Amino acid sequence: MKYITLSHGSGGKLMHDLIKDLFLKNLDNPFLNKMGDSALINFGAKKLSYTTDSFVVKPLFFPGGDIGKLSVCGTVNDLAVSGAMPKYLSCGMIVEDGFSRADLERITISIKNTCKSAGVNIVTGDFKVVEKGAVDGIFINTSGIGEVFNNSEISISRIRPGDKIIISGTIGDHAASILLAREELKFKTGISSDCGPLNNLVSSIICKDIKFMRDPTRGGLATTLNEISLACGYNIAIEEAGIPIKKPVRALCEILGFDPLYMANEGKLIAIVSKDAANNILSRMKRHPLGKDAGIIGEVKKEKDKKVYLRTQSGGSRILDMITGEQLPRIC
Amino acid sequence: MKYIDEFRNLKIAEKLYRLINEEAEGLRRVNFMEVCGTHTMAVERFGIRRMLPENVRLISGPGCPVCVTPKNYIDKAIALTAIDDVVVFSFGDMLKVPGTNSSLLKQNPKGKVRVVYSALDAVEFAEKNRDKKIIFLGIGFETTVPTVAASIKYAKKKKLKNFFVYSGHKVMPPAMRLLAGDKEVNIKGFLCPAHVSAIIGTMPYSIISKKYNIPCVISGFEPLDILQSILMLVRQVKLNIAKVENQYNRVVKASGNIKALSLIDEVFSTHDSEWRGIGVIKKSGLVLSRRYSDFDAEKNIDFPKVETKMDKGCICGSVLKGIKTPPECGLFSKKCTPENPYGACMVSSEGACAAYYRYGAGRK
Amino acid sequence: MCLAIPMKILKIEGDRAVVSSGGVQRSIGINFLKSPKIGDYVIVHAGFAIEKLDTVKAEETLKILEELQ
Numbered sequence: 210m211k212y213i214t215l216s217h218g219s220g221g222k223l224m225h226d227l228i229k230d231l232f233l234k235n236l237d238n239p240f241l242n243k244m245g246d247s248a249l250i251n252f253g254a255k256k257l258s259y260t261t262d263s264f265v266v267k268p269l270f271f272p273g274g275d276i277g278k279l280s281v282c283g284t285v286n287d288l289a290v291s292g293a294m295p296k297y298l299s300c301g302m303i304v305e306d307g308f309s310r311a312d313l314e315r316i317t318i319s320i321k322n323t324c325k326s327a328g329v330n331i332v333t334g335d336f337k338v339v340e341k342g343a344v345d346g347i348f349i350n351t352s353g354i355g356e357v358f359n360n361s362e363i364s365i366s367r368i369r370p371g372d373k374i375i376i377s378g379t380i381g382d383h384a385a386s387i388l389l390a391r392e393e394l395k396f397k398t399g400i401s402s403d404c405g406p407l408n409n410l411v412s413s414i415i416c417k418d419i420k421f422m423r424d425p426t427r428g429g430l431a432t433t434l435n436e437i438s439l440a441c442g443y444n445i446a447i448e449e450a451g452i453p454i455k456k457p458v459r460a461l462c463e464i465l466g467f468d469p470l471y472m473a474n475e476g477k478l479i480a481i482v483s484k485d486a487a488n489n490i491l492s493r494m495k496r497h498p499l500g501k502d503a504g505i506i507g508e509v510k511k512e513k514d515k516k517v518y519l520r521t522q523s524g525g526s527r528i529l530d531m532i533t534g535e536q537l538p539r540i541c
Numbered sequence: 542m543k544y545i546d547e548f549r550n551l552k553i554a555e556k557l558y559r560l561i562n563e564e565a566e567g568l569r570r571v572n573f574m575e576v577c578g579t580h581t582m583a584v585e586r587f588g589i590r591r592m593l594p595e596n597v598r599l600i601s602g603p604g605c606p607v608c609v610t611p612k613n614y615i616d617k618a619i620a621l622t623a624i625d626d627v628v629v630f631s632f633g634d635m636l637k638v639p640g641t642n643s644s645l646l647k648q649n650p651k652g653k654v655r656v657v658y659s660a661l662d663a664v665e666f667a668e669k670n671r672d673k674k675i676i677f678l679g680i681g682f683e684t685t686v687p688t689v690a691a692s693i694k695y696a697k698k699k700k701l702k703n704f705f706v707y708s709g710h711k712v713m714p715p716a717m718r719l720l721a722g723d724k725e726v727n728i729k730g731f732l733c734p735a736h737v738s739a740i741i742g743t744m745p746y747s748i749i750s751k752k753y754n755i756p757c758v759i760s761g762f763e764p765l766d767i768l769q770s771i772l773m774l775v776r777q778v779k780l781n782i783a784k785v786e787n788q789y790n791r792v793v794k795a796s797g798n799i800k801a802l803s804l805i806d807e808v809f810s811t812h813d814s815e816w817r818g819i820g821v822i823k824k825s826g827l828v829l830s831r832r833y834s835d836f837d838a839e840k841n842i843d844f845p846k847v848e849t850k851m852d853k854g855c856i857c858g859s860v861l862k863g864i865k866t867p868p869e870c871g872l873f874s875k876k877c878t879p880e881n882p883y884g885a886c887m888v889s890s891e892g893a894c895a896a897y898y899r900y901g902a903g904r905k
Numbered sequence: 906m907c908l909a910i911p912m913k914i915l916k917i918e919g920d921r922a923v924v925s926s927g928g929v930q931r932s933i934g935i936n937f938l939k940s941p942k943i944g945d946y947v948i949v950h951a952g953f954a955i956e957k958l959d960t961v962k963a964e965e966t967l968k969i970l971e972e973l974q
Contacts, residue, residue, distance in 0.1 A: 216880050223880050394658045397930040460542060460927030465658065466908045523554040523764035525588025530899055537633030538658055540685055540908055540951050541578040541605060542927050544911040544946060544963055553970045560973065579907045659952025661934065684907040688953040691936050736907030739948065739956040765970055791962040792948055798956055801937045
């Protein structure tokens with residue numbers, strides 16, 4: 210393949226292959242090779258978590274959030290699911306010549322408010338302006354450092370057959386709200402993005418029985434489960450009936466032919482936990498406002514073909530593959 | 542969701558699976574063909590295929606309008622985006638289909654292609670943007686055609702001079718008749734499309750069941766509909782009868798939708814049409830009627846010249862006819878994947894190959 | 906080629922109606938329907954109602970399915 214295409218960026222198989230064949234191959238080091246969302250670094254007596262993420266969402270403003278809020282939550286959540294309390298963020302902005310100052314202010318205030326609710330600070334930043342057309346409006350990169358919780362033992366190698374899989378809430382909200390804001394599809398819904406910081410939810414549930422966590426962003430729940438299955442080696446089986454989804458998101462998906470399992474979420478996490486602790490962790494999660502719709506959706510199996518299986522609500526079964534490219538509204 | 546969830550009931554589905562397995566016992570292997578992309582998707586999405594007995598084989602026919610659209614149509618649609626004041630409007634299904642050099646999706650960022658949920662949205666855009674030429678890609682079978690016809694009629698009412706439809710519309714029954722008579726495909730029963738039938742009624746299938754002795758069951762799209770319809774086909778085969786049954790009678794009337802049919806008649810006329818992978822089928826396509834020729838893109842727009850190159854090794858044609866299954870194609874899941882599709886069967890999300898790949902059936 | 910779901914009519918204005926399902930609403934064309942009423946369930950495809958859903962027949966079908974042995 211000679212050229213990088215949009216499909217390389219959508220979080221699916223092509224992107225994974227590129228990361229392996231180009232980035233890991235050249236930048237090879239024990240931290241990066243772990244392929245975690247964050248890097249765990251020993252710093253004297255402390256253990257730190259370090260991550261980075263870039264934000265190019267369009268449109269910039271959507272129901273439930275904007276690129277500013279997203280840029281804080283994205284990094285805060287990557288740190289949180291690595292078992293760390295986020296503390297310090299950096300923020301780099303690249304802005305297009307002619308960008309509205311009012312919009313820039315609106316985004317910055319959003320960053321401020323989100324930092325406040327997450328309990329983090331932007332401690333260093335960078336700002337660049339480029340010619341018209343060189344970026345689309347504004348691109349933001351944030352990176353962050355967090356302190357790993359004392360009782361956190363997050364490691365993909367700890368996953369075992371029989372472990373239960375918990376999702377913290379409803380799927381597809383973010384992608385649905387972006388879709389409605391972006392295209393002229395003319396539907397009226399109350400759907401808004403679930404974009405939000407998860408660190409307080411994590412701190413209320415963190416314990417040694419949580420073996421692994423990830424937030425199902427680009428590519429959705431199905432893609433994230435595939436990543437986990439590929440990395441730990443075990444099959445995963447989930448039940449469609451147990452997956453929480455809001456009524457209007459489900460209705461929109463049925464109307465447009467979208468599969469909610471592949472739609473991005475920006476305020477949800479998946480936790481792989483030991484079987485015996487599952488119910489306890491679930492009830493703790495449900496006590497937190499961001500986890501009230503949480504549910505156990507499946508378990509890790511002992512078979513090792515690295516596949517994710519879904520039992521459908523009507524008793525059939527199918528394999529959930531990785532996403533390839535963006536979904537589009539269909540008539541068929 | 543009302544009138545959807547009830548038809549996905551687990552207990553009833555399990556009962557139907559059991560009945561199909563029981564009643565199909567001893568039956569010689571049968572091929573039932575579904576001819577609607579939405580059926581293909583539903584079968585894969587609800588994981589129905591795995592639960593059917595070995596001797597009941599569901600094959601996917603050419604019911605995916607995107608899959609059967611000739612490559613040349615795609616190339617010409619892409620070429621339209623190069624015209625200065627033109628904006629191409631399309632249903633999402635078409636965007637990723639590969640033409641010879643590109644796809645509509647690749648023209649999307651330049652603002653030259655817009656996705657809509659309804660053809661009427663394209664007309665409303667044309668109304669508000671008189672300085673632009675709006676060309677709508679008319680793709681879809683009889684379910685979609687009336688909606689495009691109504692939109693064209695609305696454009697005529699508003700006296701719009703900047704709205705055009707590039708018609709690639711096709712109709713189902715001629716293709717079904719062709720397949721019914723094809724000994725190689727050897728269809729023993731048709732699962733007839735739910736919403737196409739809502740428009741055309743049950744009559745067009747009588748000719749197929751009488752002339753070719755093939756049972757036809759009009760089936761809804763929910764799992765219980767599909768399973769009940771398969772059971773009905775199995776029962777007909779066992780009794781050696783071939784008639785048309787309407788499982789989806791909560792929506793489909795025997796006479797179809799008269800208003801929709803007369804609108805199709807008014808705005809469109811039939812012509813011979815090429816089906817990708819199959820060839821030309823007589824009177825299987827629709828073009829704008831003379832009365833509405835002012836809205837016909839082919840009569841009013843200067844299409845740039847295109848050179849269409851054909852696909853090598855791609856057996857979409859055989860897959861579309863149900864003669865070969867996707868895993869039997871040498872390119873399937875090796876060179877031809879959803880990320881890197883060769884033929885339309887893989888690109889269109891309800892093409893047989895995409896459905897197979899995505900839902901995991903027969904992957905290497 | 907027929908992605909469409911049943912949606913309930915909330916409001917009618919000439920040859921357009923507002924329909925709803927699961928909290929999602931849209932304005933659609935009802936040109937193809939014979940005397941539609943508020944409260945009717947209609948099959949919505951590409952911005953138009955292509956047919957009415959006969960709720961009596963729907964219940965009958967479900968009953969037959971439930972009673973299958």
